[in-house]
Amino acid sequence: MKSIIPLFLVSLLWITACDTGLQGDFLENRPPKTFFTISEINLPEGERLVSQITISWWGDDPDGYVVGFEFVIGDTTGADWVFTTRNDSTFVLPIPQGEMDANVRFTVRAIDNEGARDxxxxxxxFPIRNSPPEIAFARFQTPPDTTYRVASFGWEVSDPDGDANLNRVEIAINDTTQWFAVPVENDFITLRIDDSGASPDAAVLFGRALSASGITLPGVVTDAENTLYVRAFDNAEAVSRVISHTWYVKQQRSRILFLHDYEGSDGAARVNLHLELLRQAGITTVDYWNISDGIAIGGTRVPFTNAFPDRSLAPTINLMLAEWDHIYWLSNNLDRNIGYAIETTLRFFENGGTMFINIPTKRIPDDSPVLEFLPFERMETLPPGQQSFFIANGSEVIASETIADPPRLVFRRNQLASVP
Incomplete structure (x- = not known):
């Protein structure tokens, strides 16, 4: 029993001490204080900062803790403070429209856990100076030197003060007194020219999806050179240099497009022969496009023609070729541009287009893209010991009805197959 008496006495004293309570007056909450990471800005005379600036700050509370901050850009009188829990952020400080320089005040205050503010x-x-935007045409994203109704343009635009400072892009065609605004996020446009009337104009389509923009550019001229002008503006209305691209627009006069893809010195004679054949068939007017540049060497496919837009602009080429109902494709080699037809004529065939192809055949690999486009399955292998296919005298030819839509064959006795 004696061993537990001291413990009982200590517990009693502790209870008695707690029962007396704490004495004194509660201190009122003390507001936090706020500090910038840098206390002042000292620049050499005439020097200024760009308008995109990273600003950092911190806060301290003597009797609690900081839960966040509020900041204002400009005059604080009657201003709406913006709350943040961050200790830094990047801002594009505003410059009045038409001005190049500005002195912009930035104010920040801490908030403690009881809602008190510094x-x-x-x-x-911040002494800042605005820099004008920079713009240039993107590589391979301008039309070739000659087109018909469709031409695409892409550009790259930036701002030394930060791309968030960009406001818009403006375009004009032939007349720099008539500018049309393009949202800055659209950096690729396609012009679809309507040359059916006396005053041609161009509808503007946005992006590779060819979305309607509601913009129509007047003043297009056909069978003549046209110039597209492009410039960029930032939020302070500073303007970039004007860039321009000039190309020749041919008027479309037919629903038939004749593609001259015949390589070699006799190409012109072959074209004239086929145009005469068309005239004899009653087709006297066609639109003509020469895509015979480039040389197919050693069985490799010819580089994509420079007469069309760059191959990376397949949506543009598809829209362009779909302007015709019929295509007459003349070539002398399966390694030429016919190998790209599957990726450039999708819209043409979706619109119900028809195509006549005049190209001599030759042995090509089974994985050739031509076989995915032309209406035959494969190149048959010659029987061992034979140099060509032939039907021996007395062979029986049996008709078959298992092939859907077979080609119509005509036998001409003692006449070798040839291509006109």
Missing amino acids: PEPPSLV
Whole structure:
């Protein structure tokens, strides 16, 4: 029993001490203080900062903790403070329209866990200078030297003060007194020219999806050179240099497009022969496009013609070729541009287009893209010991009805197969 008496006495004393309570007056909450990472900005005379600036700050509370901050850009009188929990952020400080320089005040204040705000928030004045945007046409994203109704343009635009400072792009065609605004996020457009009337104009389509923009550019001229002008503006209305691209627009006069893809010195004579054959068939007017540049060497496919837009602009080429109902494709080699037809004529065939192809055949690999486009399955292998296919005298030819839509064959006795 004696061993537990001291413990009982200690417990009694502890209870008695707690029962007396704490004495004194509660201190009122003390507001936090706010500090910038840098206390002042000192620049050499005439020097200024760009308008995109990263600003950092911190806060301290003597009797609690900081839960966030509020900041204002400009005059704090009657301003709406913006709350943040961050200790830094990147801002594009505003410059009045038409001005190149500005002194912009930035104020920040801390907030503690009881909602008290720094009553004397610090400010910094940032001397900034606006820089005009920069713009240039993107590589391979301008039309070739000659087109018909469709032409695409892509550009790259940036701002030394940060791309968030970009406001818009403006375009004009032939007349720089008539500019049309393009949202800055659209950096690729396609012009679809309507040359059916006396005053041609061009509908503007946005992006590779060819979305309607509602913009129509007047003043297009056909069978003549046209120039597209492009410039960019930032939020302070500073303007970039004007870039331009000039190309020749041919008027479309037919629903038939004749593609001259015949390589070699006798190409012109072959074209004239086929145009005469068309005239004899009653077709006297066709639109003509020469895509016979480039040389197919050693069985490799010829580089895609420079007469069309770059191959990376397949949507543009598809829209372009779909302007015709019929295509007459003349070539002398399966290694030429016919190998690209499957990726450039999708829209043409979706619109119900028809195509006549005049190209001599030759042995090609089973994985050739031509076999995915032309209406035959494969190149048959010659029987061992034979140099060509032939039907021996007395062979029986049996008709078959298992082939859907077979080609119509005509036998001409003692006449070798040839291509006109």
